[in-house]
Amino acid sequence: MSSPPKLRTTFDRLRQVFLFEVGGLLLITPPFIWLSGVPLHDSLGLMVAMAIIAGVWNTLYNIGFDWADARLSGRSADQRPTAWRIVHALGFEGGLLLISLPMVMMWTGMDWLQALIADIGLAAAYVVYAYGFNLGYDRLFPVAQAD
Numbered sequence: 001m002s003s004p005p006k007l008r009t010t011f012d013r014l015r016q017v018f019l020f021e022v023g024g025l026l027l028i029t030p031p032f033i034w035l036s037g038v039p040l041h042d043s044l045g046l047m048v049a050m051a052i053i054a055g056v057w058n059t060l061y062n063i064g065f066d067w068a069d070a071r072l073s074g075r076s077a078d079q080r081p082t083a084w085r086i087v088h089a090l091g092f093e094g095g096l097l098l099i100s101l102p103m104v105m106m107w108t109g110m111d112w113l114q115a116l117i118a119d120i121g122l123a124a125a126y127v128v129y130a131y132g133f134n135l136g137y138d139r140l141f142p143v144a145q146a147d
Contacts, residue, residue: 005076006143007066016141017058020133021051028125036118038108046107050100050122057099061092078138089130093123 008016025047033043065088066077073084080088097119105115 005070005074005079007063007070008077008143012141013059013062016062016134016137017055019137020058020130021055023133024054024126024129025051027129028122031125032118032122035121036108042108046104049107050103053099053103054096057096058092061095065091076143078142078144080138085131085135088134089127092130093127096126097123 029043029047032038032047033040036043038046062077069080069084069088070076100122101112101115101119104110104119105112108115108118110118
């Protein structure tokens with residue numbers, strides 16, 4: 001049996017999460033403010049709080065997904081095919097949706113349906129962003145160079 005593929009280093013994973021969250025804040029916060037009607041200060045606070053939670057979730061989820069994918073397929077994250085990239089992005093956002101819905105409700109005062117719609121909108125935007133970001137990150141920082 002061949003040895004398992006190389007996984008990303010802790011430094012590389014932290015860099016990835018940091019860049020992902022900063023980029024997400026810059027891209028997603030303005031449309032959220034505009035579409036939700038939540039005031040700037042409240043929206044910005046919510047987005048920063050969610051970015052911190054998402055950063056922790058992102059780190060844990062990616063480490064677990066990379067480990068499972070490597071064990072099941074024998075490939076490293078930068079070799080992941082399109083279908084698995086989609087599964088990866090949907091799994092990440094689905095898990096984050098479960099974590100973030102109560103926070104959106106409490107922070108904005110939205111009822112559960114409004115918060116669910118807002119959170120689904122955020123999740124949908126982030127699925128597209130996560131797919132593109134992770135594809136680009138893997139091209140810029142291949143696992144073989146992840147030091």
